[in-house]
Amino acid sequence: MNKKKWMRKGIALALSAVITAGIAVPPATAEANTGRIIGAIIGGAAAADEMNKQIKYYNTTEEGRQALFQELQEKYGVYYRWDLNSQLDRIFTNLTAAIGSMDATVYDRPYNYFINQQEGFNAFCTLGHNMSVNVGLYSYLSNEDEIAVVLAHEMGHGQKDHPAKGMKRSLGPTILANATGTVLGAIAANIWNGQGLTKPMEWEADNLAFEYISRSPYNPGATAAVWQxxxxxxxxxxxxxxxxxxxxxxxxxxxxxxxxxxxxxxxxxxxxxxxxxxxxxxxxxxxxxxxxxxxxxxxxxxxxxxxxxxxxxxxxxxxxxxxxxxxxxxxxxxxxxxxxxxxxxxxxxxxxxxxxx
Structure with missing residues (x-):
């Protein structure tokens, strides 16, 4: 394997490990160790270029986004209950049609989704239109219209490519130039905690969610009701x-x-x-x-x-x-x-x- 291929393989493996860690931020020691590996392979602009290539791979290619989806399922576990999964299928069908009525690109990367086994009150959209809902969310929300608002918001992030933009933003030129373990921490945090997502991005996702819900069978009042x-x-x-x-x-x-x-x-x-x-x-x-x-x-x-x-x-x-x-x-x-x-x-x-x- 020549030096260039070895370099790309090393970056791919390191970034893959972090991105597929998804929700949980890896231990600081592991981040630093992996970061030093990246730093030893490449640095500066070359690091930024390789990171961006890997982000693009997981975000836009079918192979990459399916690989990430599978690894997320393995990492966080798949929770299955017929009624909840049927409801999730129904919500995504309704919201995809609603989004498609104003943004046909939703059909270019159909959303992957699953209920995971985490007990916290959360849902997330990450690279490649990969989405997951914590089973813990259902301890707080039972109304389908309100659950649809949550997912519409996350799909708003997905439609505007906020996960990839936020990830690149959170890495930052200084961090990329140094290629330290902080890069990996920023990537992992982006998936769980929304690091790199700005207030304008949040407002954009909220406003898009209203448009999506208004074009769906759901009560538009659920948008305000869920926040209440x-x-x-x-x-x-x-x-x-x-x-x-x-x-x-x-x-x-x-x-x-x-x-x-x-x-x-x-x-x-x-x-x-x-x-x-x-x-x-x-x-x-x-x-x-x-x-x-x-x-x-x-x-x-x-x-x-x-x-x-x-x-x-x-x-x-x-x-x-x-x-x-x-x-x-x-x-x-x-x-x-x-x-x-x-x-x-x-x-x-x-x-x-x-x-x-």
């Missing part, structure tokens, strides 16, 4: 035990992300619908305050009602009369809320909606 749920469970501080859609030090706060989606829902409704502290307003007049139900807070449910109302206005259903269909309030063909024992009756809500809509 995170706030209810863990507060507004983004630096907490909940790593979902987070990790970078400069991430937006949970409330700012929720409020960004709420603003978009108001815009979708033509300025008709707002939510304030769990109260749902139509034309600045209070319509209802949902009771806590089904494991959701009043505020979380309010955003689902907001999403249904926004969809009704967007799709022209608001021109029809509201009515009660059993315990469900309908606005034209659009369901608005399925009332529980703690809610105002469907008939009363429908009557008030007709007065203020």
């Amino acid at each position: 749920r995170v706030i209810d469970l863990s507060g507004n501080n983004s630096a907490n035990a909940f790593d979902i859609m987070s990790g970078a030090a400069d991430h937006p706060s949970n409330s700012s992300r929720r409020d960004n989606y709420a603003k978009k829902l108001t815009e979708m409704s033509g300025g008709k619908v707002t939510v304030d502290d769990g109260d749902v307003y139509v034309n600045k007049k209070r319509l209802l305050t949902p009771a806590p139900a089904g494991g959701m807070s009043s505020a979380e449910r309010a955003y689902f009602v907001m999403g249904n109302l926004a969809a009704a206005y967007r799709n022209g259903h608001a021109a029809s009369a509201a009515y009660a269909d059993g315990r469900t309030v309908m606005l034209g063909a659009q369901p608005i809320i399925s009332c529980t024992d703690g809610d105002t009756s469907a008939a009363e809500i429908a009557a008030l909606l007709n007065q203020i809509k």
Whole structure:
């Protein structure tokens, strides 16, 4: 084997070991040792060139991304439960179609995905449109619409190639020039903790998720509702035990992300619908305050009602009369809320909606 081929093989093996480590950052000693191997092989611009070639291999070639997918499965284990896997298949089918309606490149690299055996509340998208959902996520989210928002956000990262861009950014020219173990640490952290992902990237993924969800069968209000749920469970501080859609030090706060989606829902409704502290307003007049139900807070449910109302206005259903269909309030063909024992009756809500809509 000539020197050039040996050099490339060494870099490929070192980088492969780190990238496929995925979520868990390797021990510092292992990073340093592997880093010294890389440094001994090449340095400076040559290191950057080889690293970028390997990133491209795992990110864009079918062979590379399938190899990475297999190694991720081996590393973190595959969790299988028929209902959860069927739901995941359904979500990816729906979201792929939604993305395809505005970005046909989604079909160039179909997403690979699996549920892993990690118990933390997380999901991630890494090189090659390889995605995974921790089984622990299902301990916190059970609503399919909210789970779809999480995955839509990650697919937004994937569609804009944020994992590769963030990886290159996090490596940095100084680190690449030195070719130390820090390179490997940065690569591994990029997969789990979102290192290299910037606040603009996060906002872009959030905004794309709204577009994707709005083009899917899911309630667009779930975009705000899932962040309300995170706030209810863990507060507004983004630096907490909940790593979902987070990790970078400069991430937006949970409330700012929720409020960004709420603003978009108001815009979708033509300025008709707002939510304030769990109260749902139509034309600045209070319509209802949902009771806590089904494991959701009043505020979380309010955003689902907001999403249904926004969809009704967007799709022209608001021109029809509201009515009660059993315990469900309908606005034209659009369901608005399925009332529980703690809610105002469907008939009363429908009557008030007709007065203020």
